[in-house]
Amino acid sequence: xxxxxxxxxxILFTGILGFLACGEKRAPINFPRTDLAQENLIPKPxxxxxxxxxxxLDRYTAIYTSQNELGxxxxxxxxxxxxxxxxxxxxxxxDHGDEGVKRIIYINQSDSTTLQAxxxxxxxxxxxxxxxxxxxxxxxxxxxxxxxxxxxxxxNDTLAEQRIWPIASGKIEDRPNFEYRGSMLDVARxxxxxxxxxxxxxxxxxxxxxxxxxHLSDDQGWRIEIKSWPRLTEVGGSTxxxxxxxxxxxxxxxxxxxxxxxxxxxxIVPEIDMPGHTNAASVAYPILNGNGKTPELYxxxxxxxxxxxxxxxxxxxxxxxxxxxxxxxxxxxxxHIGGDESHVTKKKDYILFVNKVEKIVQKHGKRMxxxxxxVQADIDSTTIAQHWATRENAIAAxxxxxxxxxxxxxxxxxxxxxxxxxxxxxxxxAYIPVDTAYIWTPEKLIEGIPLENILGIEAPLWSETIxxxxxxxxxxxxxxxxxxxxxxxxxxxxxWENYRVRLxxxxxxxxxxxxxxxxxxxxxxxKSKYTYETIEKD
Numbered sequence: 001x002x003x004x005x006x007x008x009x010x011i012l013f014t015g016i017l018g019f020l021a022c023g024e025k026r027a028p029i030n031f032p033r034t035d036l037a038q039e040n041l042i043p044k045p046x047x048x049x050x051x052x053x054x055x056x057l058d059r060y061t062a063i064y065t066s067q068n069e070l071g072x073x074x075x076x077x078x079x080x081x082x083x084x085x086x087x088x089x090x091x092x093x094x095d096h097g098d099e100g101v102k103r104i105i106y107i108n109q110s111d112s113t114t115l116q117a118x119x120x121x122x123x124x125x126x127x128x129x130x131x132x133x134x135x136x137x138x139x140x141x142x143x144x145x146x147x148x149x150x151x152x153x154x155x156n157d158t159l160a161e162q163r164i165w166p167i168a169s170g171k172i173e174d175r176p177n178f179e180y181r182g183s184m185l186d187v188a189r190x191x192x193x194x195x196x197x198x199x200x201x202x203x204x205x206x207x208x209x210x211x212x213x214x215h216l217s218d219d220q221g222w223r224i225e226i227k228s229w230p231r232l233t234e235v236g237g238s239t240x241x242x243x244x245x246x247x248x249x250x251x252x253x254x255x256x257x258x259x260x261x262x263x264x265x266x267x268i269v270p271e272i273d274m275p276g277h278t279n280a281a282s283v284a285y286p287i288l289n290g291n292g293k294t295p296e297l298y299x300x301x302x303x304x305x306x307x308x309x310x311x312x313x314x315x316x317x318x319x320x321x322x323x324x325x326x327x328x329x330x331x332x333x334x335x336h337i338g339g340d341e342s343h344v345t346k347k348k349d350y351i352l353f354v355n356k357v358e359k360i361v362q363k364h365g366k367r368m369x370x371x372x373x374x375v376q377a378d379i380d381s382t383t384i385a386q387h388w389a390t391r392e393n394a395i396a397a398x399x400x401x402x403x404x405x406x407x408x409x410x411x412x413x414x415x416x417x418x419x420x421x422x423x424x425x426x427x428x429x430a431y432i433p434v435d436t437a438y439i440w441t442p443e444k445l446i447e448g449i450p451l452e453n454i455l456g457i458e459a460p461l462w463s464e465t466i467x468x469x470x471x472x473x474x475x476x477x478x479x480x481x482x483x484x485x486x487x488x489x490x491x492x493x494x495x496w497e498n499y500r501v502r503l504x505x506x507x508x509x510x511x512x513x514x515x516x517x518x519x520x521x522x523x524x525x526x527k528s529k530y531t532y533e534t535i536e537k538d
Contacts, residue, residue, distance in 0.1 A: 031159070044489045047171075058089070062103075065094060119139045120175035123174070142174070212267070213458060214257075217271070221237055223237060276303075278307060287312070304343030338371060340388070381400055381401035385397035406454060456487055473517060481503060
């Protein structure tokens with residue numbers, strides 16, 4: 001009979017442990033009594049089964065991974081790095097030469113039929129072992145984020161001579177509710193450095209977000225180098241809202257961001273907004289302009305006044321070059337064309353434009369995404385509509401057979417103020433306090449969109465009112481944490497009262513990461529400590 005995945009992993013664990021321990025008797029540890037189901041995990045897993053003891057993470061722990069599957073060893077190295085940052089423990093990864101190992105974390109590639117979802121994982125926590133099963137390295141990576149959240153902020157120094165971090169034992173079975181779980185960062189209105197974007201990526205990865213959509217162009221700035229059209233960044237990248245210095249990513253910078261995200265199993269979605277929101281491009285190359293006015297650099301916040309000339313072949317040659325260069329640098333499957341708020345583009349020109357640009361995107365091997373206005377055109381069913389404003393557009397997309405990304409401005413826009421006292425943000429759509437951001441049901445948001453047509457959720461962060469990473473974090477957190485749960489966790493496992501307790505206990509992580517989050521008074525923010533009652537050794 002074929003052995004189960006867990007049994008095979010345990011047999012391997014026993015062999016490794018026997019080899020490493022060389023028969024040395026291990027000192028017994030009276031582990032604490034725990035309840036895995038009460039841990040402050042976000043997003044909440046699909047199923048948790050506690051066993052009420054603990055795994056002792058300490059200097060005698062090592063990490064082992066499947067090594068014949070691409071990516072698993074790198075996931076182990078990533079986990080070791082994050083454990084060291086939190087605990088100062090320097091754990092071996094896939095090293096069979098350390099005879100002091102007493103406990104292991106094993107990241108196992110599994111062919112179990114229960115792990116068919118690409119990001120699914122199982123987490124088994126026992127006294128001497130932690131086993132993460134996943135069919136893909138992406139699933140294993142999501143699993144280690146759960147494990148990271150289970151490591152106490154402080155060690156228990158009463159259990160053994162060495163410092164030890166008790167991790168609640170039990171079994172977790174988990175997989176995402178939606179395939180697409182994203183945030184958008186507007187680097188066009190205000191520019192954010194590579195390091196700022198990397199920090200944001202790290203925070204998103206911790207909460208199992210798998211998409212970062214970069215809004216790379218707008219009226220106020222063009223932020224990515226296009227070698228065949230150099231004035232886009234030389235001129236179009238020279239300013240921002242309020243008249244600041246602007247900035248742009250070289251293609252090497254962009255590649256660095258893409259690779260950094262990929263190492264955290266986050267897909268970068270580049271957006272070049274068009275035919276509206278195009279003033280910065282038209283200032284650089286006036287031949288593109290279609291609004292009949294002489295373009296000048298723009299540093300305000302008004303929208304809807306710019307457009308490309310949809311009747312000019314030169315415009316499509318330009319777009320072909322831009323899409324080609326960005327697509328070559330972007331391994332992900334998507335290319336976002338914007339398409340919103342093109343108020344001065346004639347409707348027939350708008351339809352012509354979207355139809356032509358869709359073919360250009362497909363020519364370069366990408367799947368087109370656009371804001372929900374694009375459904376006015378004759379879009380292909382493979383094209384994705386991002387709902388932000390008009391329900392009828394989202395319903396039309398679903399009827400077309402297209403997938404829909406849910407980003408309703410009244411619920412999911414991170415640039416909306418929390419309340420009337422918020423230091424940053426706008427409120428043209430709504431005020432969105434922390435509870436409003438969480439208490440809605442994406443699956444039932446719009447009647448007429450079947451569940452199978454919802455690709456996922458994305459929380460956009462427009463940057464008109466923010467220019468620093470601290471200000472970005474103020475608007476994004478803690479609301480982005482709630483969106484991670486809305487996109488990962490099933491509807492029946494989501495509950496505001498339960499969530500707000502778990503959110504309160506994210507404070508130590510956010511503080512350790514130096515995140516300048518908004519300390520909403522709706523949340524009783526805590527500096528969580530690991531509490532337990534000691535039980536006798538089994």
